[in-house]
Amino acid sequence: xxxxxxQVVIAMPRIGDKAPSFKAVTTQGPINFPEDYKxxxxxxFSHPADFTPVCTxxxxxxxxxxxxxxxxxxxxxxxxxxxxxxxxxxxxxxKEKIEYKGMKNVEVNFPLIEDITMEVAKKYGMMMPGESNTxxxxxxxxxxxxxxxxAIIYYPLSLGRNFDELYRAVVxxxxxxxxxxxxxxxxRPGDDVxxxxxxxxxxxxxRMENKEGIKCYDWFFCTKQISKEAIEKEILxx
Ligand code: BEZ
Numbered sequence: 001x002x003x004x005x006x007q008v009v010i011a012m013p014r015i016g017d018k019a020p021s022f023k024a025v026t027t028q029g030p031i032n033f034p035e036d037y038k039x040x041x042x043x044x045f046s047h048p049a050d051f052t053p054v055c056t057x058x059x060x061x062x063x064x065x066x067x068x069x070x071x072x073x074x075x076x077x078x079x080x081x082x083x084x085x086x087x088x089x090x091x092x093x094x095k096e097k098i099e100y101k102g103m104k105n106v107e108v109n110f111p112l113i114e115d116i117t118m119e120v121a122k123k124y125g126m127m128m129p130g131e132s133n134t135x136x137x138x139x140x141x142x143x144x145x146x147x148x149x150x151a152i153i154y155y156p157l158s159l160g161r162n163f164d165e166l167y168r169a170v171v172x173x174x175x176x177x178x179x180x181x182x183x184x185x186x187x188r189p190g191d192d193v194x195x196x197x198x199x200x201x202x203x204x205x206x207r208m209e210n211k212e213g214i215k216c217y218d219w220f221f222c223t224k225q226i227s228k229e230a231i232e233k234e235i236l237x238x
Contacts, residue, residue, distance in 0.1 A: 012125030015152060018022045019044070019143045020123045025078070026111035027087050033077070034147040040142045041074040041170055046126040047162075048135035050082045050090035054160045056140075059091075060100055061163050063108040071236050073145075076110040081121055081136055083113040131156055140166060155235065171235055178234045179226060190228030198222070 003216075019034040025178050034042065037184075047055040059078070066076060091108045098104070113120060116137075127134040139154035150173050155161055167196055172183040181193040197206035197220050204219045206212070216222040 010122070010125060010127075012150075013123075013141070013149055015149055017149050019141065019147050020125060022120050024079075024113045024115065024120060025084055026113045027091060028111040029082065029093050031111055031113070033142050037077075037143065037145075038147065039074060039145050041072070041075060041145060041174070042077060043069070043166060043170070044077045044079065044124070044141040044143060046121060046124070046136035046139045048081045048132065048137070048141070048157050049080055050086045052094070054119075054158065055080075056094060056098060056143070057100060058160050058163075059094060059108055060098065060103045060106045063106050063110070064103050065112055065163055065167065068167060069170065072167070072170055072174065072234075077113065078108075078110065079113040079115055079120060079136065080136070081115050081134070082117050083116050087112045087114060099159050119121050128154075142166075142169060144173070144177075171231070174235045175226070179231075181224075181226070184223070189231040190226075192223040193226050195224050 009082070021033065021035065023030065023032050030181050033044070045059060049055060062076060062078075069076060082090075091112065095105060098106070115121050118127060121136045124139065124141060125134075126139040128137045131137050135157065137157060138159065138161055139153075140153040140161065141149055142151040144150045151169055153161070153166075168188065171189060172187055175189070175193070176182055179193065181195060184192070184194055192215070195214055198207055205216045207216050208219060210216070212224075214222050214224045217237050
């Protein structure tokens with residue numbers, strides 16, 4: 001597809017879109033995405049290349065946190081435009097040889113997609129020619145249990161991701177769904193959450209008078225407390 005200036009326009013999935021479907025070969029066998037993940041949150045993420053240092057640090061970190069994500073009903077799926085045998089050899093090297101920041105013997109048990117044709121990477125807008133023609137950037141797609149893309153993060157090749165932030169985002173989005181709230185800057189479970197803006201002057205006035213345990217900074221900015229235990233009970237319940 002081209003725009004008015006004859007530039008090639010690359011279609012990229014957006015927040016709120018159904019996650020584009022694909023079938024792929026992975027280190028854990030074939031997958032049918034997102035259908036195989038119905039009922040779970042899933043993080044589909046790309047890395048530039050196997051046998052590279054930033055990616056190795058990322059995989060060791062993510063694999064070490066896999067159980068924590070699983071408890072929050074969130075599965076992990078990696079992708080690079082390398083082939084299956086490269087993936088297998090790299091993951092074996094990580095397990096057998098690499099000791100990094102107290103992590104060793106790290107087994108990557110989540111699927112890593114081989115995408116030598118770049119079909120999936122292109123479908124998900126993971127190829128960014130201004131950054132690299134041959135490697136996917138560090139893309140992260142958060143897909144909800146209904147197969148809808150709920151958040152997207154992109155990082156360049158040189159910048160390793162913050163996996164605590166990915167976990168925080170999954171928990172925050174689940175909390176927003178479960179409690180019909182929004183989460184403020186840097187929110188963590190136990191911090192105050194944001195209640196939807198009042199639909200009428202009467203409700204806004206009541207809120208400003210600090211009824212129902214709601215604290216208002218102004219009519220459009222009201223918060224309430226939800227305990228860390230209540231959030232964890234809801235999100236870590238499975
Ligand atoms: C890395 O993972 O270290 C890396 C990969 C591609 C380009 C630059 C760094």
